[in-house]
Amino acid sequence: MAALELDLFLCRTDNFGVLLHDRVSGATASIDAPEEQPILDALERRGWQLTHILTTHHHGDHVAANVSLKERFGVTIIGPKNEASKIPGIDRTVGHGDRFDFAGHPVEIIETPGHTAGHICYHFPQDKLLFAADTLFALGCGRLFEGTAETMWQSLNRLMALPDDTAVYFGHEYTLSNAHFAVTVDPENKELKERAAEIEETRLDGGFTAPTTIGLEKRTNPFLRAGDPRVRANLGMEKASDAAVFAEIRKRKDNF
Numbered sequence: 001m002a003a004l005e006l007d008l009f010l011c012r013t014d015n016f017g018v019l020l021h022d023r024v025s026g027a028t029a030s031i032d033a034p035e036e037q038p039i040l041d042a043l044e045r046r047g048w049q050l051t052h053i054l055t056t057h058h059h060g061d062h063v064a065a066n067v068s069l070k071e072r073f074g075v076t077i078i079g080p081k082n083e084a085s086k087i088p089g090i091d092r093t094v095g096h097g098d099r100f101d102f103a104g105h106p107v108e109i110i111e112t113p114g115h116t117a118g119h120i121c122y123h124f125p126q127d128k129l130l131f132a133a134d135t136l137f138a139l140g141c142g143r144l145f146e147g148t149a150e151t152m153w154q155s156l157n158r159l160m161a162l163p164d165d166t167a168v169y170f171g172h173e174y175t176l177s178n179a180h181f182a183v184t185v186d187p188e189n190k191e192l193k194e195r196a197a198e199i200e201e202t203r204l205d206g207g208f209t210a211p212t213t214i215g216l217e218k219r220t221n222p223f224l225r226a227g228d229p230r231v232r233a234n235l236g237m238e239k240a241s242d243a244a245v246f247a248e249i250r251k252r253k254d255n256f
C-alpha cells in the first residue's frame, strides 16, 4: 500500500483545506469542503481529480462547496449519520466504529460530539492520520455549540486513546491565539513554552501549524490536560473531576 499524498491549504480566512490522494487508484478526497476555489486550485496544481468529500460536521464553513463540487466532479459525499439531514449532497452516512476503505486505506469513524451533536473524526489507522476538524485543534478544542463539557471531554478522551505518533489535521489555523491562552493555564510547562515560541515564528513566516500529533497535544494542549496535577493546582481545582476542570478551561478560553 503506497502512502497517501496530502495537500494542505487555507480556505476562507482560517479554515484548512486538505486533499488526500492515492496515487495507485487516482482517488482523491477533500476533508470537508470549506470553499470551492481554493480546492479547485489545489486539484489543478496537483493534477488530481476529486472523487470524495469526507464531511466532519454540518457547519457552513465545512460544507459550503459540497453541492458545487458534486455537480462538477460527481463526487461521493460521506458524512455523519447523526446530522445527515444538515449535510448538503450527502450520499453515505457513517457513525461511531464504522469502518470503510478509501482506495485500500482503512478508515475508522470516531464520533466526537460536543462542538456539534454529530461531529465525526476520520481516523486512518494504517496511515497514522486523524482528521479532527473542529473537535481538536493544535493547543485548542472546538467551542461547545451543541454539547456539554462532559460530552466534549469524553470525545477528547477518545482521541487521546489513539497512538501518540498519529498525525492530526484540524479545521482551523487558530494556533497562535490558542498558544497565548494555553500558557496562562499551564505556565510551568516547559515544552508548551518552547512550542508557543516556535508557533510565533512559524506564523510570522506565514507557515501553517498543522499537522500536530496526539502525543504533542497530550503533553502541551491544556484542553487535554485537565487531569494534570500542575494544571489543576494552577486553577485551584485539585479535587474537581477532570470534566469539571475541562469545563473551567473551556469557559476561560471563551472569555479570553
Ligand SMILES: [Fe+2]
Binding pocket: 057, 059, 062, 115, 134
Ligand atoms: Fe465548526
